[in-house]
Amino acid sequence: MTERQHxxxxxxxxxxxxxxxxxxxxxxxxxxxxxxxPIDESHRVATAGSxxxxxxxxxxxxAGFDYxxxxxxxxxxxxxxxxxDFGYDxxxxxxxxxxxxxxxxxxxxxxxxxxxxxxxxxxxxxxxxDPFRPTIEPAPFSSVAELRRSRAHHLACVREVFESADxxxxxxxxxxxxxxxxxxxxxxxxxxVSAGRFDPAAHRFENFDAAAIRxxxxxxFEAARQVHPKMRFVLTVSPVPLMATASGRHVVVATSxxxxxxxxAAGALQDELPYVDYFPAYEIIxxxxxxxxxxxxxxxxxxxxxxxxxxxxxxxxxxxxGKPAAGRAGAPDREAAACDExxxxxxxxxx
Amino acid sequence: xxxxxxxxxxxxxxxxxxxxxQRDAPAKLARHEIVIRPLxxxxxxxxxxxxxxxxxxxxxxxxxxxRLKRLPLPDVPGVDWYGISAPxxxxxxxxHEQWRDYALEGEDGDGIPVSDALLARLVDDDQRQVMAxxxxxxxxxxxxxxxxxxxxxxxxxxxxxxxxxxxxxxxxFYRQRMLAWLGAEGFPVVRIPAALVDAEGFMVxxxxxxxxxxxxxxxxxxxxxxxxxxxxxxxxGKA
Numbered sequence: 001m002t003e004r005q006h007x008x009x010x011x012x013x014x015x016x017x018x019x020x021x022x023x024x025x026x027x028x029x030x031x032x033x034x035x036x037x038p039i040d041e042s043h044r045v046a047t048a049g050s051x052x053x054x055x056x057x058x059x060x061x062x063a064g065f066d067y068x069x070x071x072x073x074x075x076x077x078x079x080x081x082x083x084x085d086f087g088y089d090x091x092x093x094x095x096x097x098x099x100x101x102x103x104x105x106x107x108x109x110x111x112x113x114x115x116x117x118x119x120x121x122x123x124x125x126x127x128x129x130d131p132f133r134p135t136i137e138p139a140p141f142s143s144v145a146e147l148r149r150s151r152a153h154h155l156a157c158v159r160e161v162f163e164s165a166d167x168x169x170x171x172x173x174x175x176x177x178x179x180x181x182x183x184x185x186x187x188x189x190x191x192x193v194s195a196g197r198f199d200p201a202a203h204r205f206e207n208f209d210a211a212a213i214r215x216x217x218x219x220x221f222e223a224a225r226q227v228h229p230k231m232r233f234v235l236t237v238s239p240v241p242l243m244a245t246a247s248g249r250h251v252v253v254a255t256s257x258x259x260x261x262x263x264x265a266a267g268a269l270q271d272e273l274p275y276v277d278y279f280p281a282y283e284i285i286x287x288x289x290x291x292x293x294x295x296x297x298x299x300x301x302x303x304x305x306x307x308x309x310x311x312x313x314x315x316x317x318x319x320x321x322g323k324p325a326a327g328r329a330g331a332p333d334r335e336a337a338a339c340d341e342x343x344x345x346x347x348x349x350x351x
Numbered sequence: 352x353x354x355x356x357x358x359x360x361x362x363x364x365x366x367x368x369x370x371x372x373q374r375d376a377p378a379k380l381a382r383h384e385i386v387i388r389p390l391x392x393x394x395x396x397x398x399x400x401x402x403x404x405x406x407x408x409x410x411x412x413x414x415x416x417x418r419l420k421r422l423p424l425p426d427v428p429g430v431d432w433y434g435i436s437a438p439x440x441x442x443x444x445x446x447h448e449q450w451r452d453y454a455l456e457g458e459d460g461d462g463i464p465v466s467d468a469l470l471a472r473l474v475d476d477d478q479r480q481v482m483a484x485x486x487x488x489x490x491x492x493x494x495x496x497x498x499x500x501x502x503x504x505x506x507x508x509x510x511x512x513x514x515x516x517x518x519x520x521x522x523x524f525y526r527q528r529m530l531a532w533l534g535a536e537g538f539p540v541v542r543i544p545a546a547l548v549d550a551e552g553f554m555v556x557x558x559x560x561x562x563x564x565x566x567x568x569x570x571x572x573x574x575x576x577x578x579x580x581x582x583x584x585x586x587x588g589k590a
Contacts, residue, residue, distance in 0.1 A: 076447040077469070078397070079476040086469055139468035146456050149464045335442060335566060339360035339392035342560075342567050343418075346363035347389060350417030 021289045032284055032313045036270070036277040037232055039167050039318040044068050046092035046165035048107075050099045050173020052238035052281065054090045055307040056314075060169070063311075064320040068092040068165050070157035087136040092165065093157040096136050099174040100208065101216035101265075102186045107132075108223050111158035117185035121147055122196035129195040131187055140195070162227050170220075171281070172262040173238040175208045176246060176254070190246070205246050207257075213265035221269075221276065232275040235266040239285035241300050259286075281310045352584060353384045355427055357419060358436030359393030361500045361567060364560070365436065368573020383581060386427050390415040393440055397477050403487045422488065432584055433488055433495045434541070437481045438533060440500030441525040442507070442566045444473050450513040455520055470521070474528045485538060496539040496587065498580060499526075501572065502547075502554045507565045519552040539587040541580045547572065 013019040014031040021029060039045060046068040047057035061067040073088035087094040098104050109115035110132070121128040127140030128147050133154070141147035162168075178190040181204050192198035208216070217235075224231050237259055245254035263282060270278040285294045285306050292299065294306025356362055366387045372379055390400070391414050400412035408422045423430060454462030455470065488495040503510065503518050510518050533540050547558055558572040568576075 074447075074453065074463075074465070075449045076444060076473060077476075079472075082472050082476055086472070137466055137468045139471070142456060142467045146464070146466055149456075150466060153464050335446065336392050336394040338564050338567065339394065342360040342363035342564070343389055343391060346366040347387075347418070 026290050026293065027309070029289060030313070030316070032280050033317055035317050036274070039065070039234070041066060041320045043166040044164055045167045045169060046161050047169045047171070048091050048095060048098045048104060049169075049171025049236070050238040050240065051097050052173070052240050052302065053097075053169070053171035053236075055302075056169055056171060056236070056281070056311070057091055058089065059307070059311040059314075063315060066320075068161055070160040070164075071154065085138045087133070092161045094133070094136055094154055095158065096133050097173070097188060098170075099188055100177050100186060101170075101172065101213055101220060102179075102206070102208065103177065103188055104170060105216045105220045105223070106186060107158060108162060108220055111155045111162065112223075112227070115185075117180065118182050119180055119185060120144075122191070124195040131191070131196060132185070134187075134189050134195045162224050162231075165228065165231060167232050167234060168224065169234045169236065169279075171236045171238050172213070172266060173240070174242065175213065175258040175261050176242070177206050177208075178203050178246075179206050207247055208261070210261045210264045210268075213261060214268060217265060217269055221273070225275075232277070234277045234279050235270065236279045237262045237266060237282035239282045239294075239302060243300070279314060281314075284310050284313055352382065352432065352581070352588070353427075353430050354386070354432045354434055354580070354584065355422075355424065355430045356385065356387040356434035356436060356498065356580075357390055357422070358434070358498070359390065359396060359440055359500070361393075361436045361440060361498075362387050362389040364568045364570060364573035365498070365576055366573065367570035368575070368577050371570045371574045372577055379578060379581070385577065386430075388419050388424065388427075390419050390437075391417070393437065393443065396437055396481055397443070397479070399480055401480075401484055401487070403490065406491065408484070408487055408491070423491075423493065431494065431588075433493050434498050434580060435481070435485055435488075435495055436498040436500060438478055438485065438497045438529050439526055439540070441522045442500075442503070442509075443477050444525055445503060445513070445518050445521040446507065446509045448509060448512045450509070450517060450521070455517060455524075458517070458520075467524075470524055471528055474525050477525075478529060478532075482532065486536065489536070489538075496541065496584065497529075497533050498541045498576060499543050501558065501566065501568045502543060502552055504559055504566060505553045505556070506559065506562075515551065515553070523552055539583055541576060541583045544575055544579055547575060 044066045045060055047053050047060065069092055071094045073083050077083055077088065083089050087096055095107060098107060106115055119131045121144055122131050124140040127142050128144055129140050130136065130147055130151055141150065177186045179186045181202055186206065190198065191203050221233060241255040242251055242258060245251050247254045259282065266278050269276045284290065285302055294303055294309065295301065296303055356365060369385055369387065395412055395414060400410060400415055402409045402411050410416050410419050410421060452463055453465045454460050455465055456467050485495045503522050530540060547555055549555055554568065558568045560567045560569045
């Protein structure tokens with residue numbers, strides 16, 4: 001009798017549910033990802049995307065990758081929470097969360113002078129906020145001039161990100177957003193939520209389909225590779241569900257649509273383009289074999305443990321040879337020594 | 352009037368200024384009892400250093416504990432005012448050499464812009480614990496007041512690197528923000544006499560401690576501040 005021949009005879013164990021999943025403890029499921037191209041210490045890596053991307057950027061930096069940070073935290077901003085509140089140490093520049101490929105595309109276009117949204121600023125309390133980074137600082141800018149100066153510097157830093165990154169890791173977060181009717185500028189946060197005023201005549205709801213997502217991603221890739229022809233991209237999909245949907249659907253159903261759409265577009269581009277890879281952070285956190293164990297009790301937030309697990313899978317494949325980034329060492333505090341001397345001289349040694 | 356002064360290392364010049372007055376002008380101190388008990392170096396003030404108990408504040412910072420374990424002090428009873436030398440010391444913020452690469456709101460040049468909101472946050476981060484300390488003192492029914500630390504000295508090493516104008520602006524912003532808070536809380540403030548500050552906001556050279564110290568005043572400065580303290584508290588007591 002001849003051996004049975006069919007396309008599944010020689011598949012790898014990881015491609016077989018019984019062997020890859022059913023016979024294993026969820027935490028022992030491995031081999032989630034095989035790289036299309038290497039990322040190592042010779043590559044400068046940038047990140048952007050929805051909130052889950054913050055974890056990826058931070059871990060890449062800590063692991064010793066040559067992480068692009070064109071708006072590094074000033075040494076005088078010491079408090080960790082304040083660094084976060086002012087958008088530092090999150091991404092490769094202070095753009096805050098970039099939820100949709102359209103927002104990413106327009107960020108590039110704004111940085112390179114190809115698009116200038118008509119919406120310039122929103123009045124807020126006694127100051128103004130940037131409609132395209134409404135929460136980048138916890139308090140409004142004190143004047144339009146201050147906002148514009150900050151924005152001009154920021155967009156120069158964004159240019160530097162695209163010019164210097166060899167690999168751009170982008171985490172797709174949402175298909176939903178609100179856009180200006182006048183020129184299609186998309187807002188990271190709907191007008192009126194954190195600042196601004198929602199006007200149904202001026203703002204429209206967008207819920208991009210897979211074709212639109214694909215088209216926007218392609219547009220970013222092509223534009224970025226005109227600036228840096230060898231740039232490569234790693235796409236991920238955020239496993240964090242929607243906080244709210246404007247679609248009218250149940251938020252779980254809307255989340256499913258959003259993530260499926262993003263996942264489909266990312267997968268198609270991974271198959272299509274040699275310089276695009278997909279890393280399955282979404283599946284590692286949210287797929288049924290993982291039993292939702294990495295979600296916080298609200299079933300939305302991802303626990304640090306979950307982030308650790310995701311990044312272990314990434315680092316199992318992409319290992320930097322460089323040393324992990326050292327913590328920022330403070331300069332020797334000469335003034336502290338002077339203060340001790342002053343106290344000793346005036347009061348003598350402590351009892 | 353019985354006053355207990357505590358706080359950062361700027362209590363040192365106050366102590367030496369007090370000794371100077373006791374020696375040369377004791378009449379100015381008549382009817383007053385001034386006790387100065389420092390916490391320690393100001394570099395530890397931005398971090399938690401005390402816990403509020405039912406009837407006192409317990410100092411938890413180990414280095415500070417070596418000099419001051421609690422307030423009120425059982426061995427210094429009947430204090431009318433508690434002077435805090437801490438809320439108006441600005442060097443921890445302005446002294447960073449990296450300021451040279453940045454630009455404050457309204458400055459010309461191509462430095463990295465720093466918003467007023469960020470500058471305000473730097474002040475708040477620097478003073479959060481001190482503000483809590485003063486409020487906790489007041490919460491015990493005690494009467495705290497603030498004693499201003501010296502303005503920047505021109506010989507501070509940050510000045511040639513960061514620029515005198517920027518150092519002065521950061522210093523002024525910091526003081527203005529803290530003075531607003533102190534005013535809102537109703538805490539009296541002992542200000543530096545105007546004659547000790549030059550037109551650009553720096554301490555006059557005569558108040559300088561010595562060549563090796565970038566930010567403490569000398570005993571003359573301390574004496575002037577003790578005199579200013581008595582005047583300010585007399586005024587506050589009448590109000």
